[in-house]
Amino acid sequence: MAGGWVIGVMVAAGGEPMLRHYYAVGFEDRGKAEWTAVDHALRVGEVASSPVAGDEPVQAIRELTLPKMRSLGLAPGQVRELGWRHPRRWLSG
Numbered sequence: 001m002a003g004g005w006v007i008g009v010m011v012a013a014g015g016e017p018m019l020r021h022y023y024a025v026g027f028e029d030r031g032k033a034e035w036t037a038v039d040h041a042l043r044v045g046e047v048a049s050s051p052v053a054g055d056e057p058v059q060a061i062r063e064l065t066l067p068k069m070r071s072l073g074l075a076p077g078q079v080r081e082l083g084w085r086h087p088r089r090w091l092s093g
Helices: 030-041 066-072
Strands: 004-012 019-025 058-064 079-083
Touching: 004 030, 019 030, 019 058, 030 058, 030 079, 058 066
Parallel strands: none
Antiparallel strands: 004 019, 004 058, 019 079
């Protein structure tokens, strides 16, 4: 059962091309986690409104279990910006 999600959002920040920015979101509900990530991505730059090079603008990458969230320091309801690099640490195990 998910305690949270890793969400990828396509964002163009500071005149740069669209890149996927990753967020760890401590909400069980996938839809709420996706919209929360979009809200945080809007603070960074322009969010894509349609697919970019075949990639969806918002994508739930992986569920996070409560033990995984605890081990990485993500509290329920918290959002953590993980940046644009693939968040291997958050996606392992």
